[in-house]
Amino acid sequence: MAARLPAGRIGSPADIAEAVLALVHNGFITGTVLHVDGGHRLV
Numbered sequence: 001m002a003a004r005l006p007a008g009r010i011g012s013p014a015d016i017a018e019a020v021l022a023l024v025h026n027g028f029i030t031g032t033v034l035h036v037d038g039g040h041r042l043v
Contacts, residue, residue, distance in 0.1 A: 005040055005043070
């Protein structure tokens with residue numbers, strides 16, 4: 001599965017944490033769904 005993803009690897013808990021922190025720290029982002037899936041939606 002990892003080889004088929006555009007990111008080339010399976011995500012880690014740190015990847016999710018970084019996405020959450022990006023949303024928390026940016027007060028201009030509101031009401032959005034952030035897909036943290038390594039590009040799986042593109043394939």
